[in-house]
Amino acid sequence: MSDEWLVRLCPDGEPPRPGCSAVTIAAATEALGPGPVAWAAQLAPGMTEEIIRQVPEHGGGPAPFDTLRRSVESSVLAALAGFRHGIPVASAVVPKEALEGGREFARRAIPLDRVLRGIRLGHAALHRALMEVIGDDPDEVRRVSELLFGYADVHASTLAEEYIAERDRWVGSTAAQRRRVVEDLLAGRPVEAEAASRVLGYDVRSPHTALILSAADARTAPQVLQRLAAELAGTSGSLAVPASESSLWLWVGGPLAEARAGGPPKVAVPPGVRVAAGPPAAGIEGFRRSHLGARAAESIGISRGAVWCDYADVRVVALCTADPEQATWFVRETLGPLAADDERVAELRQTLRAYLAAGRSLQAAATDLHVARNTVTYRVKRAEELLGHPVAEDRLEVQLALEIAHWLPPRRSPRRRSAPLEAMYVHTPD
Template identity: 45%
Template structure:
């Protein structure tokens, strides 16, 4: 085999594959575990760089995951072609056909109004990342000339195929009823002038009531539309609200709104979610503005939800709204936590237990008895932990219990302070800029 050194590639074992299991299985059979791990790690870096350099691609975990799945499928397909004894010669587009993840990503780009030239720029960036990664891994740090030629030919084939898919999907999408509904919902969220009567007729959904928005998105390859629709049907049967209004969101996400004539005090969500799906819900909000308000709150909630285990089910804004508010600017939030809590902000489990106790103590009105009952601990244990927490904060720290409590609320979800691809500053998706969610 001309490129036998490809079998020596290896990457981080902690990042699981996200593209179709059939592609992963085929790659493992032909290449082995190491090259598959390398492809997964490389494709994640590829997606990160495309996100940074083509900011029109979106914001948040769902658009990034869609791009990552596409990049991973393309990299694995490319490696398999190179490792095949016949792979040194490209014998036509069929050898390097765009995998299904690529076609799905293109459909999503069309729905989000991303121009074709920006999509193709992403392909070029991906080619550069893959070329550099293979060069760094090659014996002697240099790629054979034939492999470089193959990569350029692959990029040409990929660009051509994606352009054809893009144009066909754009023509289909622009004339569809689904597109009309999606554009109307986006206009509501973007706070554009929308006539409520026309909106109700087009959406077949009453607007003069309270609305609870839910955003569902895939996390990994296991999420299927069939399992999701079964969950939505159960949601419809299990709640007293009407609807839901359902539209296709961005990056394979699903947007729901449930309507209530009387404002619900608390939503009773079904236990668990379909495999491979995550969900975040906004607060009840009234009327046409409430459709927008609840959805945007659900988006902020989703930022917290991705830091939590999938087993929590639907992440409700009511449970995380303080942390969502305080971590909107992660750099400021990190400064605030460090300057307020000092050594108590350490990431170890012992400090986390002390923070939990101190937060419960402050939330209980500084009552050791109430805090002990809520924590299921002895009163003396609570007193000791509170004293130790105060010692770790150190002298000279803010004595304002409110500031301490806010910092502790932030660290209930420490992952929300981590940099997440697609959530940084810069030009963001047009509708969210209009909606005031980004500068």
């Protein structure tokens, strides 16, 4: 058995943080070593994106992405351990994270054929990646290909059994009925308001503020999100719907929804938890509108590392980045060298943004940035040099491009493509 290629596996650059649990990572590290584990962590996000691209039902935001990524990453680790230790197909075991993912797919009513297609796509992507690193040993290529085919068959059949069992448990439950009503409301399907309110135990005709609570670490106890949801709702009517093991959708009605327009409530957000808030809106259409706004705020808030992100603060950016590719082109073409991924250039962008937001007042921008007025003068002048024209020309477009650049900074890892505008900036040497 020639598996030197496996022992030598290592990531290209710094890998992202593993998505699997600490227990799974520890067991995989003991079985494989740190290099192959980090390689799997780097490979999994790209595989996840490819599956969602071809099977969009698996997507729907950061929480579904993380669920699928954990399933993919754990499956890659299980396959590598099988290759390393010669585990026969008959003894192959589907990892815990993949089984949890299958149960969530059932609760989300993703059709089983689409779930199985996702498994096939994932194993095909893993096979391609393995063929690139194994080398020219035909015996090892044959061994790995045969084992991977067998593992994929076990994976698909086991997950199908788990999916069907969970679907049967879920379909008749009250939680399933509530989730179906929520999905109908969010999809814009015709729903009778009184009947929906009765099933949900929440008046969908009232004013709403939708929030999305999510934990950066999937190991965060669901009770943490539930307690935070209760604190945010206070004494107002509310509806909390678990979206995944690490994400919860919340609608708060009544006076609190109206008060939310003035800023976030005085509630301490636990470490490792993020909150995204949609715009206050009323009725069935408002139920959907506020949640979609919260989704947009969640995506932008994650890219910014924000603990609390309110749609009211990012709605212009949300509108401008609805088409990420067009937004990327817009920033590059509008800012030119001022879009460079460089700390000094980023400082110029920040200063120019503050200057324009202050109505082109040097003193107001200096006060806002806590720097000297002359510093603002110098930076604005330097920014205009990089722009190639005075900022007064095309001011609206420049201001929009700066706003996008401020809220959606690039990600440094070339393998992590989930951020909408990670490739936004022109890269220049220091």
